[in-house]
Amino acid sequence: MVTDLVSLAIIALIAVICPIICKLIPNKAVPETVLLLTAGALAGPHLLNIVHVTDATSLLSDLGLAFLFLLAGYEISPKSLTGAEGKRGAATWFATFAIAFLVVAAWPSFSLFSVDGMAVAIALTTTALGTLLPILQERGLMGTRIGTEILAYGTWGELLPVLAMTLLLSTRAKWETMLILLAFIAIALIAATVPKQAERLGGWLYRFVVENANTNSQMLVRTVNLLLIGLTAISALFDLDIVLGAFAAGFIMRYLIPDGNPTLEMKHSAMAYGFFIPLFFVMSGAKIDVTAIAANPELLVLFIALLLFVRALPIFVSLSFGKTSRDMTVPERLTVAFYCTTALPIIVAVTTVAVNAGAMDQGTASVLVAAGGITVFIMPLLASVTARSVNAHLGEALREIREQPRAVAHILAEHRRRERELHRQLKARLREAGLRHSDVFDLTERCPDGICPVPPEADDDGR
Numbered sequence: 029m030v031t032d033l034v035s036l037a038i039i040a041l042i043a044v045i046c047p048i049i050c051k052l053i054p055n056k057a058v059p060e061t062v063l064l065l066t067a068g069a070l071a072g073p074h075l076l077n078i079v080h081v082t083d084a085t086s087l088l089s090d091l092g093l094a095f096l097f098l099l100a101g102y103e104i105s106p107k108s109l110t111g112a113e114g115k116r117g118a119a120t121w122f123a124t125f126a127i128a129f130l131v132v133a134a135w136p137s138f139s140l141f142s143v144d145g146m147a148v149a150i151a152l153t154t155t156a157l158g159t160l161l162p163i164l165q166e167r168g169l170m171g172t173r174i175g176t177e178i179l180a181y182g183t184w185g186e187l188l189p190v191l192a193m194t195l196l197l198s199t200r201a202k203w204e205t206m207l208i209l210l211a212f213i214a215i216a217l218i219a220a221t222v223p224k225q226a227e228r229l230g231g232w233l234y235r236f237v238v239e240n241a242n243t244n245s246q247m248l249v250r251t252v253n254l255l256l257i258g259l260t261a262i263s264a265l266f267d268l269d270i271v272l273g274a275f276a277a278g279f280i281m282r283y284l285i286p287d288g289n290p291t292l293e294m295k296h297s298a299m300a301y302g303f304f305i306p307l308f309f310v311m312s313g314a315k316i317d318v319t320a321i322a323a324n325p326e327l328l329v330l331f332i333a334l335l336l337f338v339r340a341l342p343i344f345v346s347l348s349f350g351k352t353s354r355d356m357t358v359p360e361r362l363t364v365a366f367y368c369t370t371a372l373p374i375i376v377a378v379t380t381v382a383v384n385a386g387a388m389d390q391g392t393a394s395v396l397v398a399a400g401g402i403t404v405f406i407m408p409l410l411a412s413v414t415a416r417s418v419n420a421h422l423g424e425a426l427r428e429i430r431e432q433p434r435a436v437a438h439i440l441a442e443h444r445r446r447e448r449e450l451h452r453q454l455k456a457r458l459r460e461a462g463l464r465h466s467d468v469f470d471l472t473e474r475c476p477d478g479i480c481p482v483p484p485e486a487d488d489d490g491r
Contacts, residue, residue: 032084036307039079042067043306055412059163061309061372062405068313069398079314085307092308094260094274095300096373097186100158101278102293104183112352113180120346121153121184125192128152128338137327143387146196147378151396152331152338153192154374155185156404160367162301163408167415174415177353177364181343189374190271197381198267208266212273215262219255220280227284242291249295255280271377312376312397320391321398331399332406340365359414366411375400 046063050056071079079085109118128149132138138145160182169175198205226234241248256277263273285292321328347353347361356364379396382388 031080032082035079035082035085036088038071039068039085039307039310040303042071042310043303046306056166057409059404059408061159062401064306064309065313065316065372065401065404068310069316069318070313071310072314072316074317074319079310081311081314085311088304089308089311090260090270091257092300092304092306092311093373093377094256094270094277095296095304096158096308097190097271097274098256098278098281099296099300100161100186101275102281103157103161103179104187104279104282105179106282109183109187111180112350113177114183116346116350116353117180117182117184118188120181120342121188123346124153124338124342125149125188127342131334131338143197143199143385144382144392147193147382147388148396150189150192150196150378151371151375151400152334153185154189154371155182155339155368156370156372156374156400157182157186159372159404160370160408163370164367167412173356174360174363177347177356178367181346181364181368185339185368186374187275189378190269190275193374193378193381194268194272197269197378197385199385200267208268212262212266212268212276216259216276216280219259220283223251223284246295248289248292249299252277252281252292252296269377269381271374312372313401315390315394316398316401317391317394320394324391324395327392327395328399328402331396332402335369335371335399335403339371340369343368362414363411366407366414369403370407371403372397372400 042064046060046067049063050058050060068079070076073079073081129140131152132145132149133140135145135148138148140146140149157179160178164170164175164178169178194209195202195205200208223234237247237251240246256274259273259277260270261273263270344361344365347356347364353361376397379388379393383390383393
């Protein structure tokens with residue numbers, strides 16, 4: 029008990045310090061997630077040994093992972109799955125999986141048809157959409173064309189690896205896994221249908237939940253928590269990964285609240301990002317064996333390079349030939365591809381399955397998780413560089429530098445000033461058109477002082 033409390037106190041301290049450090053870094057170049065992972069690795073059992081991986085902290089970490097995928101599933105719009113961009117994103121994922129399959133088949137360190145090989149193949153195809161969303165919101169990309177493409181590819185890059193992990197990493201016979209998966213889907217459908225019918229009938233229980241949404245009972249929050257924890261528990265009972273249950277809970281939330289509920293979103297974001305999600309990233313870092321990374325840096329570099337080859341390159345090619353995206357500039361396509369190569373939570377999940385099955389040693393898993401953590405830093409950084417070239421005509425600046433090499437500092441300063449001016453003009457146009465991204469996604473602006481206005485189309489009960 030004392031060990032667990034001390035570990036939680038240190039994790040809470042890290043969770044407070046990391047955003048402050050992130051704020052002090054110019055242009056927010058280092059995402060908060062990277063700092064949380066790094067702090068966890070330093071404080072974990074492999075270095076300072078002041079944060080311990082116990083059953084209690086591991087359970088809380090699993091809840092953090094569940095909240096991360098709950099919010100990711102909730103943010104996914106049906107258009108991201110069924111629209112033209114969504115269909116292209118799904119087809120591209122299958123192409124990336126085929127490429128990953130061939131890569132692992134040619135990789136002597138892993139056996140393709142064993143758990144470790146399949147885990148690596150799945151890890152190479154993933155996009156950490158839940159991790160990306162806060163970064164995209166901070167950078168004002170939600171609601172833009174680039175943001176829409178990222179969501180289309182990222183949605184399938186998170187959903188399909190979850191399903192692949194369920195089907196391909198199970199030690200059961202495939203027909204047993206399919207039956208169990210179908211049973212889970214049936215339970216999830218019931219979990220979605222019952223509240224919808226209760227809302228339609230408007231019975232006493234439904235009215236009680238709505239009327240006590242913001243009282244001490246917090247019935248809406250408790251109901252969503254029941255949905256989340258219930259489905260993750262069922263996933264565990266069925267020997268499926270809890271990520272599947274959490275993702276399903278997010279989809280069900282979006283189905284039940286298609287137009288969103290700002291107050292509920294604010295409360296769950298506060299719970300998730302205030303405690304559980306930072307704890308998950310710190311604990312993920314604590315499991316990284318830094319000495320194993322130092323002993324095998326080639327695997328770290330190779331895995332990141334393979335992520336670019338397997339995930340980023342097919343997305344870039346897909347954007348180049350898509351009917352609705354072929355007119356995008358090269359920097360725009362690179363920006364989407366780099367963002368969609370950000371990977372971490374699924375890598376943590378698949379390597380954990382492989383280690384627990386005895387098919388992968390902890391040292392290799394640590395290197396792969398560390399590589400996923402590095403992508404959370406390097407891919408958004410590369411994407412921001414290409415995005416700036418979109419907004420500020422980097423090619424023109426390079427031509428000026430070639431013509432006047434002695435005026436490099438002045439040209440770069442002017443380039444930066446022009447970039448800021450273009451961003452200011454873009455925000456002004458979005459604001460005039462009523463499309464400011466924060467109006468849709470920033471809960472602090474939607475809910476000042478924690479009080480969210482009832483949407484105009486809502487009825488007296490706030491439904």
